[in-house]
Amino acid sequence: MEIVNSRRHSYPISIVVFSVMTLIFAGCSTDSAEPGNNTGNGSNTQPAFDSGQINQSGSFSYTFEEVGTVEYYCSIHSPDMQGQVTVSSDAEVSERDTVLMENTQFNPAQITVAPSTEVVWINRDSFTHTVTQGNPSSGGNGGGGY
Template identity: 35%
Template sequence: MGQTVDSDVVNFTLEDLNIPRGTTVTWHNLDAAPHTSTSGVSPTPSGVWDSGIFNQGGSFSFTFEETGSFPYFCTVHPFMVGTITVTEAEQATATPAPPVATPVPPTPAPSATPAPAAQTVESSIINFTLENLNVSVGTMVTWENFDGAPHTSTAGVSPNASGEWDSGILNMNQDFQFTFDEPGQFPYFCTVHPFMTATVTVQN
């Protein structure tokens, strides 16, 4: 008889599951960021199931009526992958497979060296990291997104934007520029992935 298995989407991780045929899997998004549960291998959905985007607190259910191995991924964060292995009922127990390592937000890159005069600085958004920067007054910083996931460069401390600047959503290869005309320390973050934080320090 069919059963139900809950799978938590948390810490940017999708679970590998071993389940018997007829099981209904319900994915619950416990992250602050939006995710999907989409069958296939990134970037190509296989069409077996697709949750669409579900935000924190949202859920999606799918019943597995066929045996087989079904890879799946998050279309918003393609590095998030998992596999559902479905076997005949007498061959499987509905328990998670050995857990995969939880992704850890990478350490911010070293700070840029301050220049004595106004300049232009390029800051790459890559590997889910925002850079700490030391710049002089009058410097224009250009953030460019090299990740496959959307990001923002937003002044403030999550979840509160301070209003100095906000790039809005930057998809892959898009950029945003802002000129710092006042000295001070300016924390900033990504509104899509709030664990991404950094500071721009502006000196005379």
């Protein structure tokens, strides 16, 4: 009887360990489920974003955490519709910055923000746009954008 009891005592320990592991995994999946936070591939510090289709009066927002320059474009109207966000610690700190999508242009096409600034794109056109990270001509050598 005592032997059976001591074996039973080992079960709660493994249950506790399993519960802790479950909590750790649950915490991870909660973090990565944040909107706008796509797959975190280890090579890029800045996770890629893609708004998908934004209809008239629709909007999309993304918070830029890392210092650097991020290019983006509209996958429907590229290469005419491109923009750039520069994240600099010298920039004036602001909670939020806004870029309009109007006349098939990002306006302003280039903004500079401080780290952890949320950028909101608003579609003022009567047709659909996207905000897609990258450059429509990526695959080129990246020299001279004009």
